[in-house]
Amino acid sequence: MADSTEDTSKSDDTSTFVSSLVFNVAVAAAIIAAFCILRPRFKRVYAPRTYAVAKGKRSPPIGASLFAWFSKIMEVRDDEIIARVGLDTYMFLRYMRSMFIIFT
DSSP: OHHHHHHHHHHHHHHHHHHHHHHHHHHHHHHHHHHHHHTTTOHHHHOGGGTSSOGGGOOOOOOSSTTHHHHHHHHOOHHHHHHHHOHHHHHHHHHHHHHHHHHO
């Protein structure tokens, strides 16, 4: 009797995990899709440093294609980030990058 209860409990745990995983992946995909679609249209929100600051501090513009931002993320050097946004923001971005690496 105890074995069937354990089997049911394990299958319930597995189905709960899978359903929450599917839901979270769907939400993440929707957020990334919304970002990719909205980013080229709303430069005021997603790229203000390309036009709203002094010419010497402007960031180079990112292309208008859906995933142009991803290649720019991978090729930017650490010293460029520090020069443009400062050490505090650089350390935050480095922390986020480390968490991304750890949890993927």
